[in-house]
Amino acid sequence: MPPTTTEPEELGYFIEDFFAAYGSGLVEAPLDLARHLVFGAADYARGLGFDPHRDFYSAAPHLGTWEPPSRITFGRNGTPYFQQGPHDNPDRVIRTLDRSVGPGNYQFTMVAEL
DSSP, rough: OOOOOOOGGGGGHHHHHHHHSSTTTOOOOOOHHHHHHHHHHHHHEEEEEHOTTTTTTHGGGGGGOSSSSSSSOOOTTTTTTTOOOOTOOOHHHHHHHEEEEEEEEEEEEOOOOO
């Protein structure tokens, strides 16, 4: 979902609508958990040769000071995992993973072209 701007009085409706797709609705997360998830994922991705999205740098200060390492682990069953999204360049991602961890040392799911 791209960044969205809304008026303060509309925020509650936006949140309710966004989380309506999930059975449990909104579940608040402590800021420390969000910090470990976001910064930990960025550190993990950097270690694999991927830079964070440019918006990361303007959003990161809102999470507070980062003190690595993350208490959250990343990857799937101990190896990097790539799930292709609609804006991904899978060839570039696979080349980067081949360089950083070696062919066959990661898992992936990609869209098949028919």
